[in-house]
Amino acid sequence: MNLTDRVVVITGGAGGIGSALARRFAAEGAAAVVVADLDADAARAVADGVGPVAHAAALDVTDEEQVRALVADTERRYGRIDLFCANAGVTTSGGVEVDDAGWDRAWRVNVLSHVYAARAVLPAMLARGGGYLLHTCSAAGVLTAVGDAAYTTTKHAAVGFAEWLSVTYRDQGLRVSALCPQGVDTPMLAEGLAAGHLGARVIAASGAVLSPDQVADSVIVGLAEERFLILPHPEVAAYALRRAEDPDGWQAGLRKLVRRLRA
Numbered sequence: 720m721n722l723t724d725r726v727v728v729i730t731g732g733a734g735g736i737g738s739a740l741a742r743r744f745a746a747e748g749a750a751a752v753v754v755a756d757l758d759a760d761a762a763r764a765v766a767d768g769v770g771p772v773a774h775a776a777a778l779d780v781t782d783e784e785q786v787r788a789l790v791a792d793t794e795r796r797y798g799r800i801d802l803f804c805a806n807a808g809v810t811t812s813g814g815v816e817v818d819d820a821g822w823d824r825a826w827r828v829n830v831l832s833h834v835y836a837a838r839a840v841l842p843a844m845l846a847r848g849g850g851y852l853l854h855t856c857s858a859a860g861v862l863t864a865v866g867d868a869a870y871t872t873t874k875h876a877a878v879g880f881a882e883w884l885s886v887t888y889r890d891q892g893l894r895v896s897a898l899c900p901q902g903v904d905t906p907m908l909a910e911g912l913a914a915g916h917l918g919a920r921v922i923a924a925s926g927a928v929l930s931p932d933q934v935a936d937s938v939i940v941g942l943a944e945e946r947f948l949i950l951p952h953p954e955v956a957a958y959a960l961r962r963a964e965d966p967d968g969w970q971a972g973l974r975k976l977v978r979r980l981r982a
């Protein structure tokens with residue numbers, strides 16, 4: 720898929736990766752870019768910066784009615800949605816001690832919102848014989864996010880759901896990509912580093928921290944090639960292979976890195 724004349728919705732569009740996608744999609748010639756975020760003011764600022772093809776929408780992705788309404792409004796304005804980017808995400812920066820409300824929020828934002836988006840866009844996309852879903856998951860969805868149990872668990876679930884969609888609907892024209900970056904220089908990572916969270920320190924020590932614009936570059940290539948896994952950090956493929964071939968050795972290596980960072 721290329722972006723020329725495409726109608727695109729991006730959730731979490733006011734954030735680091737979402738706003739970079741919005742700018743890049745507009746630069747690639749998208750017909751409309753809907754920047755949807757819980758933070759309506761920030762979404763408006765991003766849309767204003769992107770220009771006339773963009774407009775902002777207030778959206779809580781954990782509220783199915785709001786997701787349905789946004790999809791219906793976009794289809795009414797522009798006639799269709801070509802690409803829906805389920806990109807909003809949250810971390811917990813904790814382990815098993817995180818309370819149920821924290822686990823529930825991670826589940827709702829990182830996984831259930833992808834289900835709500837698919838339910839809302841699939842009927843029209845399948846009726847038209849195609850469409851594209853880009854789910855921002857994480858390298859945590861194919862590896863492990865040290866220091867964040869709920870993030871690891873829900874991002875694995877997000878990759879699983881994206882794969883299920885792709886296997887189930889690809890023959891009906893639906894294309895699905897799971898975007899799985901490692902460290903990206905956004906408020907999410909910056910706040911973790913500022914707070915000294917172990918997980919953020921492990922990410923920073925594990926490889927390059929990419930700019931959101933570099934992630935957007937990878938997304939453009941991944942969408943053009945219609946790849947299921949989009950890996951802005953190519954080493955994540957090698958890590959995933961090592962993990963699959965030798966889970967015990969892989970985990971021993973991670974524990975060694977954690978011990979070094981804690982020392």
Ligand SMILES: NC(=O)c1ccc[n+]([C@@H]2O[C@H](COP(=O)([O-])OP(=O)(O)OC[C@H]3O[C@@H](n4cnc5c(N)ncnc54)[C@H](O)[C@@H]3O)[C@@H](O)[C@H]2O)c1
Pocket residue numbers: 730731732733734735736737755756757758778779780781806807808809828855856857858899900901902903904905906907908
């Ligand atoms: N930054 C990284 O290192 C990194 C690495 C891998 C994956 N990711 C994933 O990338 C995605 C984007 O994260 P980012 O790094 O740009 O972080 P970010 O914090 O800059 O952006 C996240 C955005 O999601 C929005 N959001 C949160 N809850 C929402 C809700 N209920 N409804 C609507 N919007 C909501 C926030 O307001 C924010 O604008 C997330 O899914 C994240 O898990 C980030």
